[in-house]
Structures are given as structure tokens and as C-alpha cells.
Amino acid sequence: MMDSFEFNKIAMAVLGTLFFILSVSFMSDALFHSSVPQNAGYVIEAEDDHGGGGEAVASGPKYEPIADLLATADLAAGERVAKKCAACHTFDKGGKNKVGPALFGIVNKPMANADGFSYSAALRDYGAGKQWTYDELNGFLWKPKSYIKGTSMGFAGVKKVADRANLVGYLRSLADTPAPLPGE
Numbered sequence: 001m002m003d004s005f006e007f008n009k010i011a012m013a014v015l016g017t018l019f020f021i022l023s024v025s026f027m028s029d030a031l032f033h034s035s036v037p038q039n040a041g042y043v044i045e046a047e048d049d050h051g052g053g054g055e056a057v058a059s060g061p062k063y064e065p066i067a068d069l070l071a072t073a074d075l076a077a078g079e080r081v082a083k084k085c086a087a088c089h090t091f092d093k094g095g096k097n098k099v100g101p102a103l104f105g106i107v108n109k110p111m112a113n114a115d116g117f118s119y120s121a122a123l124r125d126y127g128a129g130k131q132w133t134y135d136e137l138n139g140f141l142w143k144p145k146s147y148i149k150g151t152s153m154g155f156a157g158v159k160k161v162a163d164r165a166n167l168v169g170y171l172r173s174l175a176d177t178p179a180p181l182p183g184e
């Protein structure tokens with residue numbers, strides 16, 4: 001939502017621009033005595049193709065649950081998916097923070113809790129009192145910036161549910177004592 005302050009700023013910017021354009025055209029009129037042609041320009045006939053068809057509006061949940069897939073997750077496949085994360089994250093025990101926080105033992109860990117990592121305000125606010133449950137990881141890894149607006153994790157997400165399940169299964173395995181599977 002745009003608050004009224006935001007709106008005012010935009011309105012001022014628009015007015016400022018209009019005023020600038022008007023003054024420039026006024027000045028150039030004055031300088032060059034240009035006259036506006038009677039039949040200025042041409043008319044663009046826009047074709048209206050909004051009749052039928054159109055995009056199907058997705059209904060239902062935007063990302064599929066992984067809970068039922070975790071028990072049979074393919075960890076080797078999950079490790080391959082995790083290569084996408086390795087530019088920014090370490091996965092080994094005692095691994096350091098890089099661009100993103102260290103991820104060893106992330107399943108069921110409190111959110112925004114890696115020592116010495118400077119989290120975005122968005123993740124700190126969202127994560128207050130929460131843990132990285134399977135559900136939370138599923139939503140976040142599906143589309144980080146939609147799931148937690150304002151997160152600084154610059155990663156588009158893992159769209160395929162099977163890839164996410166394998167990935168989260170792999171993340172689960174990276175712990176001294178892997179978290180129980182859903183329903184265990």
C-alpha cells in the first residue's frame with residue numbers, strides 16, 4: 001500500500017516534471033517563435049485485443065507442499081540443487097557465513113540466528129520467534145522475495161516441488177541429529 005506521504009512525494013515529482021516541461025516549452029516558444037502545427041502528429045489506432053482468451057488465473061496454493069515427498073527425498077539430487085546456493089552459503093559443520101548465513105543444521109533452527117550475520121530487517125521481523133520448519137523452508141525456497149518481502153537473498157527460487165523436496169531433504173541431512181520427518 002502507498003501511504004499518503006509516499007503519494008505526496010510522487011505527486012510532487014510529477015508536478016515538478018510537468019512544470020519543468022512547461023517552462024522549457026514556454027522558453028523555447030519565446031526564443032524561437034515556433035508555432036504549433038495545426039495537424040500535429042498522427043493518430044495511433046490501437047487494436048483492442050482484449051476479447052476472450054487471456055491468461056488463466058492460477059488458483060489454489062502457489063507452491064505445492066513437500067511434506068509427503070520428504071521421506072523419499074533423493075539426497076544426491078538435493079545436493080545437486082544445492083550447488084545453486086553454494087555461491088552464497090556454506091553447508092559444512094562450522095562453515096562460515098558468506099554472502100548468506102551458514103546453513104549447517106538449518107532445519108528447525110531459529111530464523112535469522114546465525115552468529116555474526118547481518119540479516120535484512122525483513123527477515124529479522126518475519127523470523128522473530130519462528131523456526132525454519134519444513135513448511136517455512138518450502139515457501140521461502142519456492143520464491144524468497146515473494147515469501148518474505150524485502151529479504152536480501154538474491155535468488156529466484158526453486159520452482160519444482162520435487163527439486164525443493166530433494167533440496168530440503170538434503171539440508172535436513174546436514175545436521176548432527178537430523179530433524180524428524182513430518183509425521184515422525
Ligand code: HEC
Binds near residue numbers: 088123132155
Ligand atoms: C545470491 C546469494 C544467495 C543465494 C544464491 C542463495 N542465498 Fe540464501 N540467503 C542469502 C542471503 C543474503 C540471506 C539473508 C537474507 C536476509 O537477511 O533477508 C539468505 C538467507 C537464507 C536462509 C535463512 C537463513 C537463516 O539463518 O535464517 C536460508 C534457509 C537460505 N538462505 C537458503 C538458501 C538455499 C537453500 C539456497 C539455494 C537453493 C540459497 N539460500 C541461495 C543469499 C543467497
